[in-house]
Amino acid sequence: MDKFRHVLDLFVKYHTVLGYSFLSLLTAGGERLFSSVVFQCPCLAAWNLPYSLVFLLVPALILFLLGCLLSTRAKMLMTGCCAPSHGDEDCEAGLGLCVRxxxxxxxxxxATVAPITWIAVALLGGGFYECAASGSGWVSRLLCPKQDPTCQEQLPQVPCQQAKPQQIQELLKELKAHSQVAGWILIALLVIMVLIFTSIIKCRSPVNFFHLKFWKLYCKKEQELLMDETKKHATELAEENVKSFFDGSQPLEYRIPNAKEWEKISLQYTFDPKSQYYSVLHKYVNRKEDDDNIDM
Known part of the structure; x- marks a missing residue:
């Protein structure tokens, strides 16, 4: 039981890394299955390039859009962003341009983790690139300067193992090498980009390491408790309304935050070490308490 609890604690602690790792493995497996079952290079000079680009880029675009669509932070940032302004106070509590x-x-x-994984695995496999490059006039001129005069005509047949003579068919190895080098370069660029972005975020952090740990822990627990209380109050309100409907009685009065209050705690928040508020909810309830004390 202690071992299981230890494993569970590790999973909770590293759930983000494990989630991205699982997503990458799932995407890689899907790409390999997709390329081996669905993708069939037409081996025609006019179709090799567009056919391969569609199979390479369209799934990546779909994965990127799904990543944005399913992102909780994106939903929070976009929800109500086009609604009319509700005053200077809301703008003050919102995000600045740089933070946005x-x-x-x-x-x-x-959101780019899945599409970059798709493209990188496809390039390492070589199938999509071999088909696309064999139909490219630029690549054919690069590979066939001293080859047989029929090289450019035969090159689109290389992915289907139908090119003649054998010397032209051996160009498939060179195409695969190009693809794999491009795949590793793409992976390296992604890692460098993540490293640079993470370093900038860490260097620009308004708090030190342990304070940041406390802040993240607080935000996580606050969200968990907020969801629990939201579910509890929504269930109680729904039960009371349904009961009143069937009984024909007046429902009990429930205290529900109004639209203005929901809006205030739904804003994105940037931490200010001077105020010591760890979230927009923390800031709202404390300011509300201060306002109540002033009115009294």
Whole structure:
């Protein structure tokens, strides 16, 4: 039981890394299955390049859009962003342009994990690139300067193992080498980009390491408790309304935050060490308490 609890604690602690790792493995497995079962290079000069680009880029685009669509931070940032302004106080509590751009970059970077994995695995496999490059006039001129005069005509047949003579068919090895080098370069660029972005975020952090740990822990627990209380109050309100409907009685009065209050705690928040508020909810309830004390 202690071992199971230890494993569970590790999973909770590293759930983000494990989640991205599982997503990458799932994407890689899907790409290999997709390329071996669905993808069939037409081996035609006019179709090799567009056919391969569609199979390489369209799934990556779909994965990127799904990543943005399923991102909780993206939903929070976009929900109500086009609604009419509700006053200067809300603007003051909201995000500045630079912070909004940083949040958007973070969301975009997280959403690119799956599509970059798709493209990188496809390039390492070589199938998509071999088909696309064999139909490219630029690649054919690069590979066939001293080959047989029929090289450019035969090159589109290389992915289907139908090119003649054998010397032209051996160009498939060179195409695969190009693809794998491009795949590793893409992976290296992604790692460098993540490293640079993470370093900038860490260096620009308004708090030190242990204070940041406390802040993240507080935000996590606050969200968990908020969801629990939201579910509890929503269930109680729904039960009371349904009961009153069937009984024909007046429902009990429930205290529900109004739209203005929901809006205030739904804003994105940037930490200010001077105020010591760890979230927009923390800031709202303390300011509300201070206002109540002033009115009294």
């Amino acid at each position: 751009m940083a949040v958007c970059c973070n969301i975009t970077l997280a």
